[in-house]
């Protein structure tokens with residue numbers, strides 16, 4: 001049996017593929033009378049699915065985006081719970097981080113407090129500059145310009 005996925009050719013015996021672990025792939029094979037078909041999916045993700053089908057062990061390739069891999073699992077109707085612990089951890093931490101980032105974006109806290117620009121921080125900046133001037137620190141052109149503009 002020959003399958004083309006993302007331009008890559010895969011050959012395997014009908015016997016091996018018809019007794020694999022992925023139900024949807026077994027159905028696919030059963031419905032292909034000519035034993036030669038093309039799947040328009042990512043070949044990297046497909047290889048992991050194929051490995052799972054043949055061995056029953058599911059890992060997520062390092063070079064595949066977890067988002068894309070989850071879509072692939074959904075397409076092949078494989079639960080993410082079938083992933084080995086190493087890769088289940090990676091997938092779940094990706095989705096946890098993604099949801100955290102979404103929360104940060106909606107709350108406007110995408111940067112830690114000290115990096116945020118706010119009226120309070122510009123007041124602090126001004127006070128620091130004034131403190132530098134009063135202590136005769138910062139003898140730079142910028143300090144002198146600030147001093148002049150402060151006095152006007």
Ligand SMILES: [Zn+2]
Nearest residue numbers: 059084086087
């Ligand atoms: Zn793994």
